[in-house]
Amino acid sequence: MARAQPTPKIGDMIEISRIGYSHWAIYVGSGYVVHLAPPSEFAGAGASSVMSVLAEKAIVKMELLSKVAGKDKYRVNNKHDDRYPPQPPNKIAQQAMEKVGREVPYSLTHDNCEHFVNELRYGISRSDQVTDAVQTLGVAAGVIAGLGVLGLLGLAVSRNRRERH
Numbered sequence: 626m627a628r629a630q631p632t633p634k635i636g637d638m639i640e641i642s643r644i645g646y647s648h649w650a651i652y653v654g655s656g657y658v659v660h661l662a663p664p665s666e667f668a669g670a671g672a673s674s675v676m677s678v679l680a681e682k683a684i685v686k687m688e689l690l691s692k693v694a695g696k697d698k699y700r701v702n703n704k705h706d707d708r709y710p711p712q713p714p715n716k717i718a719q720q721a722m723e724k725v726g727r728e729v730p731y732s733l734t735h736d737n738c739e740h741f742v743n744e745l746r747y748g749i750s751r752s753d754q755v756t757d758a759v760q761t762l763g764v765a766a767g768v769i770a771g772l773g774v775l776g777l778l779g780l781a782v783s784r785n786r787r788e789r790h
Contacts, residue, residue, distance in 0.1 A: 633690070633701050636714030638742045640702040641694050646754055649742040650693060651721045652701075658690045659721035661741040663731055683731035685724040685741075709747040717745050 633639060633652035641648040650658035663680030690699065703711065711717070730736050739752040 631701055634714065636711065636717035636746065637701045638703050638746055639690060639699055641697050641699040643697055647739070648693070648697075649738045650690070651717060651742050651745050652690065653687065653718040653721055656689050656691065657687055658693055659685060659687045659718075659725060659745075660693060661729070661731070661738040662686050680731050682728050683736075683738075685721075685727050685729060687722065687725045703746065704753075705743065705747055705749075705751075709749055711746050712748060721745050 635652060635654045637652040639650045639652055639658055641650065648660070650660035652658050661683045662685075663683045712720075735750075735752075737752055737754075739754055740750045743752070744750045
């Protein structure tokens with residue numbers, strides 16, 4: 626049996642699960658969210674919105690949450706409430722709605738939809754998806770570098786052994 630989604634409250638951050646990443650929006654009431662979307666992204670885009678990573682500009686849109694989520698799952702995720710004090714809900718919604726229709730700079734690494742909603746809710750621009758990806762890449766690079774060093778050491782030892790015989 627599927628669990629019922631909690632009803633979002635004004636100012637809540639909404640995380641929409643896409644394939645390989647999450648899209649973020651701010652709930653502003655009456656079933657509507659405000660979100661940052663590159664021009665190539667449309668409501669309910671799902672996996673096709675992956676092409677938005679190439680965009681340099683985005684548009685702040687107000688759309689029905691049901692349309693933005695499409696067939697993708699979503700949840701209320703005010704994940705930093707324990708770390709940062711949220712702005713008052715009506716202030717979050719008012720600031721979000723004042724931005725609707727604006728074209729703004731977009732960057733996957735420092736001006737994406739998650740940065741946008743965190744800035745509205747907490748006054749802090751951050752994206753855990755970016756931070757997590759950078760850390761994962763850093764660990765992977767470290768492992769690859771470590772394997773490369775081990776490989777070079779192995780070659781040196783092997784060569785040293787051949788030269789002695």
